[in-house]
Each structure stands twice: as structure tokens, then as C-alpha cells.
Amino acid sequence: MKLDLKVMECVPNVSEGRDLGKVGELADLLRASPGISLLHVTSDADHNRSVFTCLGEPRALLSAATAFCARAFELIDMRQHTGCHPRMGAVDVVPFVPLGGTTMVEAVAVAHELGEAVGAMGVPVYFYEEAALQEERRNLADVRRGEYECLPERANGCGPVPDAGPHDFNPRSGACLIGARRPLIAFNVNLGTADVTVAQTIARTIRESSGGMPAVKALGVELKELGIVQVSMNLVDYRRTGMHQVLEAIRREAARFGVPVLESELIGLLPLEAVEDSLRHCLQMREFDSSRIIEAHLLRSSSSPESSR
């Protein structure tokens, strides 16, 4: 199922997850953008954040993302923003992910072009991961340290200077972090307790930065509206640590606190390979891959009749 299409994924995250009118307007803008598909939108009131997953040809994605940022800066005011997810701006992060026949070099180029456009809108821009211009800005968590609240200090010369756009503090829009990266899985696990220290302790146990599982980033956060807590994760290399592996680790750790795992949640999309890995693991089925799924062949025979023998 390797395809030679010239497509990328673009996954803007905005700091609004409560006013669904605003989120809907931004989604409509993406749906109306020529040459791209809006595949998924997730909004969370506790995170006060929404994630838009788009797919399309690189130039079409760049146009759509530029228009999206312009409108989001009009709709979202960071001076009123509270939420449990770390964030630095109204359009907090915009990663580009090369898929099919596109390369990371192309994704970095698109990220840098978007950065110039956003900078011209008066919003300070930092480039992260593969788009980083400085090695110490590769890790998103490092770039975002101090969050929105540290931006006035940065404007006063304390801390990193933006990679594009003005160096002044923009109180309404904050800063925008634009990157290029490999596909990751945004995976959350909800726990049946109101005690956020349980989620925080488990996050510390499993995340790579404190000696846990490789390629796992994890935070413990409180979902006040639901009265529960969550281990919120990015699995940045699902071949090294997959969903099934972190879920098992979290179940084991949560059991030590007498806390049940309520459910897991996927934000956005995931690669087919991750589905195959998890199924092989969960069903102890060494030989499974997607060629064993009937529909994979139906799609193939519908798209290329000459391959139907």
C-alpha cells in the first residue's frame, strides 16, 4: 500500500475547544479549500484545543493553511485562553507530514513558507522538529517551555528570538510553532479518578524523557468537565513503542493506584502500519498484515482493473 501520490498531511492545532461555532467556521474554511480534504476534527473543552487533520497536495495545503491561520488569528484571543494542554498561541502548532511520494525536504520547505506568511501577519513564528533552524528548537516541548505566559519576557530579550515574524509580543495571537515531522500518533488514555497526580505519575513513568518507553511523550492532565484525568501522549515513533504497549504499561501502573483505565482515544489519524502492529500484538497473530483484509483488494480492483488478475 505504498503510493506515489504527492500528498502531505497538515495538522493545525488551535487554542479553542469550547466555542464550537468558531471551530466549525475554521473547519468549513478548510472544507471549502480547493485541492485538500479535511479528514478529521477533534475538539476538547478541557484541553480547550482543536486539532484539524488535512490531506492534500503541498501547494494546496500551504494556501489552505495560510487562510486558516489568518482567520484563526481573527477568531481566537489568547488573552482569554485557559486549558490543560500546553500552548503558546492561537494557532499553536502547524506540523506538515510528508506521505506517499513527498519528502521531508519538501515538507520543511512548505513549513518555512507558511512561517513567512504567518510572520507577515504580525505573529512571531518558531520552527520545530525537522523544520527547526537551530538544533535546540527541534523538540516541540523545549520550544514551548514557559508557554504563552513567557512571551512578554521573550520579547524583552529573555529567551529565544523568533525564527520568522516580529520579535514583539502579540498579546492577542501569541506565537505560532510550525514544523515538519514524521507521522506520530496522538493517543490519550482516560483514567477513572479525579486525582491528577495519578496521571502525572504514570506519565512520568512511561515517557522517554524521564527514563520510560522509547519515543513516548506523555503528560498527565485533568479533564475537569468529566471529573477524570488523562495521560495525554504523542507516540513519535510507533514502530518503537505502539499504542498497545503504552496502554498495557498504563493499565499496569494504574492498577497500582487501584485506578481503572476507562478508555483510550485517538486524536486525528494514524498510519495503517500502526493498526497492523497493534492487531498482531493484541491477537498474538504473527502473520497479519493488511493484505488479509478483503476491502484492501476491493479498493485495488476498483481503482486499477488491469491488476485484477
Add this chain to the structure above:
Amino acid sequence: MKLDLKVMECVPNVSEGRDLGKVGELADLLRASPGISLLHVTSDADHNRSVFTCLGEPRALLSAATAFCARAFELIDMRQHTGCHPRMGAVDVVPFVPLGGTTMVEAVAVAHELGEAVGAMGVPVYFYEEAALQEERRNLADVRRGEYECLPERANGCGPVPDAGPHDFNPRSGACLIGARRPLIAFNVNLGTADVTVAQTIARTIRESSGGMPAVKALGVELKELGIVQVSMNLVDYRRTGMHQVLEAIRREAARFGVPVLESELIGLLPLEAVEDSLRHCLQMREFDSSRIIEAHLLRSSSSPESSR
């Protein structure tokens, strides 16, 4: 992912799983058949059986299956056949499964046409499941009761008369069971013991016919070459009982004997919906479906560019 294609699955099972030269020749015949795809072949030496999974337009499948049966009757001699899987003939079963835009009525019609062709080759034919002409022949296990060894008796007027073909015993080819059915999942679980009574006891516990899980058919068999045993199953309605559910039940029962589950195995293909169900269950992820898989959208945008916005 519902498609309106006029396709069916056809899954002939032959009583040869040791002589891979013969199996390979039958596979090549299917690969060379116009208008169909051979998607998967499984051969097992202990079962002494091979399963061929084909997909194609109904008329093309009928031609391919007819040629396949003719060649299999030449290659396979039931007088020498031993194996742990129940069987009645050289081409033991040939089920047709309607997919996409085809109906069960069409699958039954193709099954009946193949039955006439196989009967004309001098092999007694029984129709089963949706293709059954008599209610008591719907269940494959009932039709196959007594196996190959009871066929001389049947020819002498004891037991059911064939639905097509000669009523005489055909010692070389046995009988052929031709059916039409919904998709099923052929799912086996291997256990780390040489004691076949463990697999037989577990099979009895989980199968519907002895009061176990709905829509589960199960047999305990010995895999002599591997020195282990297997619970060999058909999940005939995976929406009622899925792979994850039988696997959990088998793990629990096997633990009572102190026997480990070594691995599970899929024979042939399965529907995407079954993958989604198992993943939702294993990852406790209520919201998962295949629209969350990146490749599902890549395929779609490659096959119909107009839908890429």
C-alpha cells in the same frame, strides 16, 4: 468503504496440504484465470488441506472454479488422504461469498451452476448453507458427518442422496460440498501442549453447538508435525463473537490447564469491520473506525481525484 462492485469471494478448500508441488500447480491455475485474483493460499501439513482465497466477478469466478475442480480431481487421490481436518472429498468445500454489490441470490446461483459442472465430472455434490436445497443440509458439519469414510454407505442408500452428480461412490474424489454464505473468519489458536484433549475440551466449552459462544464453530485438533494442539474455528458471525472474544475465552480456559496460548492464525481473509471491532476492543478505543487510517484516504484520493476536497 462500501463499494458497488460486482464481485464475490470464492474459497475452495482441497484435501492436500503436504505436496506443495500440487498445491502450487492449483494456485498457478487460479493466477492464470482471467478476471479473478488469487489473494491468499494457506497449506497445512497436519490438516493436510489447502485453502485458496479468490476474488472476482461472478462469471469469471465460476469459470476459474470449474477448471480448478477438474484439475484438483486429477491431482488429488482421497484413497491416500489422512489429516486432522474433517473432509469428504478432494475438493472438499467451495463456498461463494457475495461482496460489494452482489447478492446472496447471485452467490447461490453460481454455487448451483458449479455443482452441475462438478456433478458432470462424476463427483457427487452436496449444497450447503444458503445454497442448501434441504433445510437439514444448511449446516456444513451436518452434511460432512461421517466424512469420506461414510461415502460407500451413502452410495448404498444409507444416508443423504447427493444434490447433483452421480449417486455412486467415487473412491478417488469423494464428494464435493458447494455453498454460498456470508463472510466468516477462519481463526485458529495454537496451544503449547501435545495433549489434544485440552484443545478438544476448550473447543467444546467455546462452541455454540455445546452451549458456548454465539456463532462460533470449534474443533480441537492435533498438529503432530509441530507437537502441539490447536483450537480450529470458524467465526460465522464476527459481529456476534469476534476474534478478540474467542481468544480471551481460550486464554482463560487454557490457563486452567496450565497451558499457554502460543499464537493465533488467520486462514484466508477477513472483513475490515472485524479488524475495527478487534482494535476497538483491544485498545479500549470506542471511537475507532477505518476512516482514522491515513492510507484509507490516500487510496480514495488516488482512485477518485474529484473526491479530494
